[in-house]
Amino acid sequence: xxxxxxxxxxxxxxxxxxxxxxxxxxxxxxxxxxxxxxxxxxxxxxxxxxxxxxxxxxxxxxxxxxxxxxxxxxxxxxxxxxxxxxxxxxxxxxxxxxxxxxxxxxxxxxxxxxxxxxxxxxxxxxxxxxxxxxxxxxxxxxxxxxxxxxxxxxxxxxxxxxxxxxxxxxxxxxxxxxxxxxxxxxxxxxxxxxxxxxxxxxxxxxxxxxxxxxxxxxxxxxxxxxxxxxxxxxxxxxxxxxxxxxxxxxxxxxxxxxxxxxxxxxxxxxxxxxxxxxxxxxxxxxxxxxxxxxxxxxxxxxxxxxxxxxxxxxxxxxxxxxxxxxxxxxxxxxxxxxxxxxxxxxxxxxxxxxxxxxxxxxxxxxxxxxx
Numbered sequence: 001x002x003x004x005x006x007x008x009x010x011x012x013x014x015x016x017x018x019x020x021x022x023x024x025x026x027x028x029x030x031x032x033x034x035x036x037x038x039x040x041x042x043x044x045x046x047x048x049x050x051x052x053x054x055x056x057x058x059x060x061x062x063x064x065x066x067x068x069x070x071x072x073x074x075x076x077x078x079x080x081x082x083x084x085x086x087x088x089x090x091x092x093x094x095x096x097x098x099x100x101x102x103x104x105x106x107x108x109x110x111x112x113x114x115x116x117x118x119x120x121x122x123x124x125x126x127x128x129x130x131x132x133x134x135x136x137x138x139x140x141x142x143x144x145x146x147x148x149x150x151x152x153x154x155x156x157x158x159x160x161x162x163x164x165x166x167x168x169x170x171x172x173x174x175x176x177x178x179x180x181x182x183x184x185x186x187x188x189x190x191x192x193x194x195x196x197x198x199x200x201x202x203x204x205x206x207x208x209x210x211x212x213x214x215x216x217x218x219x220x221x222x223x224x225x226x227x228x229x230x231x232x233x234x235x236x237x238x239x240x241x242x243x244x245x246x247x248x249x250x251x252x253x254x255x256x257x258x259x260x261x262x263x264x265x266x267x268x269x270x271x272x273x274x275x276x277x278x279x280x281x282x283x284x285x286x287x288x289x290x291x292x293x294x295x296x297x298x299x300x301x302x303x304x305x306x307x308x309x310x311x312x313x314x315x316x317x318x319x320x321x322x323x324x325x326x327x328x329x330x331x332x333x334x335x336x337x338x339x340x341x342x343x344x345x346x347x348x349x350x351x352x353x354x355x356x357x358x359x360x361x362x363x364x365x366x367x368x369x370x371x
Contacts, residue, residue: 002052004028005239006075008060008108009082011039013194014132014186014228018079021232023047030073032066033082034059036096037340042332043193060104063111070115077239078129080108083163086197087136090159091290101162102169105131109173109181116179129181130239131170135224135249136160137185140293147185148299149247156293174245182242184235187251187298191228191318192325196333197341199258200319203265204326205333206343210275212284213266219259219285222295226252227318230311237309248307251298254315259283261319268323 005022009015010031022029024047033039035057047053054073058065060082082104084090084097109129116127138147139154153168155161173179194201203213234250242248256264266279303309313321326333337343 002026002028003077004030004073004075005077005079006030006032006069006073007079007081008032009039009080010055011035011041011043012081012085013038013043013191013198014189014231015081016040016043016193017191017228017232018081018235019044019053020047021229021236023050023053025236026052028052029054030069030075031055032058032060032069036084038085038195038197040193040195040332040336061099061107063107066107066111067114070111075115076123076126076128078108078112079132079235079239080105080130081132082108083132083166085134085159087157087159088197088289090157090162094158094162097158097162101159102165105166105169109169109179113173113177113179127180128239128242128244129170129179130235130242131166131181131183132235133163133167133183133185134160135185135187135251135296135298136293137164137167138296141295141297143295146297146299147249149185149249149302171245180244182238182244183247184238184242185247185249185298186231186234187224187226187296189226189228189231191322192329193332194228194322195341196336196343200261200265200322201326201333202343203262204269204323205337207266207269207279207282208273208326210282211343213262213279213282214284214286215259215262216286216288216292219257219262220294221258221292222255222297223258223261224251224297225254225256225261225315225318226250226298226311227313227321230313230318233312234303234309237307238303241307243306248303249298249300250303250309251300252311252313252315252318253298253300254311254318255295255297256315264316264319265323268320272323272327 010019011033090097138151153164155164174181190200
């Protein structure tokens with residue numbers, strides 16, 4: 001029997017990848033998205049005319065509209081991705097993060113719980129709610145170790161704090177009400193259709209325009225990079241087969257310093273679109289952002305062993321696919337650069353006393369804009 005899957009935030013970067021994956025696999029998909037600045041229906045042009053795909057412009061905080069979507073679509077599974085996700089923006093404009101990430105998740109949980117309780121016994125047993133979160137809820141690692149599902153939460157930014165709060169809500173609903181929820185925590189995603197405020201698309205597009213490539217500090221911060229289509233496959237596996245009340249970390253096992261990511265992008269552009277001098281000459285080191293974590297690294301062993309998922313892309317294969325996609329798809333990114341986000345830096349606070357030094361890195365934890 002064909003599944004019905006309700007995806008929130010399906011016009012965003014990861015959400016659109018999930019929608020494309022599910023629709024291509026023959027799943028009936030309802031994409032619910034408020035279409036804030038980072039939502040882009042052009043990311044779904046490949047599937048938007050498919051008979052098994054539909055879109056509804058709904059804010060997840062609007063519980064009545066969400067309840068109507070549940071009633072009319074009758075989902076078997078929910079993949080809840082709708083969130084404000086850019087750390088830099090959360091530093092200077094945290095209100096939207098509290099509203100969408102915390103109150104929006106509460107709204108989704110209550111609408112989904114009411115729908116679930118009204119289902120027949122067999123339908124109720126098969127219903128699943130997957131809450132998609134981030135490794136940033138765990139805080140920062142030093143040079144060793146990996147985040148596991150039992151790592152204590154220690155969020156550093158308004159963004160990660162709001163996601164940690166939403167994770168706790170989902171866990172509480174599972175324990176208190178027996179609600180069939182699962183949580184996933186992923187590492188940094190990259191790939192096609194990524195909004196250009198984030199590190200990799202920002203570097204690619206700034207380089208194409210021969211603009212400075214901003215790097216926080218010395219670029220020594222480390223992230224574990226996960227190709228977005230690998231993540232979409234993982235979420236489908238988790239919502240179908242994950243155990244109720246459990247958490248699953250999703251990572252690519254591709255740790256890289258941010259400066260090395262930037263250099264790799266530059267090297268690919270040197271080969272694919274040479275300009276007569278190395279793109280790396282455009283690198284511009286800038287002051288760090290407040291509260292920046294030193295290192296993230298995911299241990300995805302539980303997901304790999306229990307559910308059989310594996311990342312198919314290495315960083316080298318995934319980053320080349322990504323750079324090539326941006327070179328070949330100016331139709332998608334140019335309107336964003338011209339009308340929505342031109343590459344300016346969000347998240348900078350006024351000069352003066354702002355924060356305590358980062359625990360792991362002293363007074364400065366260097367990294368790159370947009371990670």
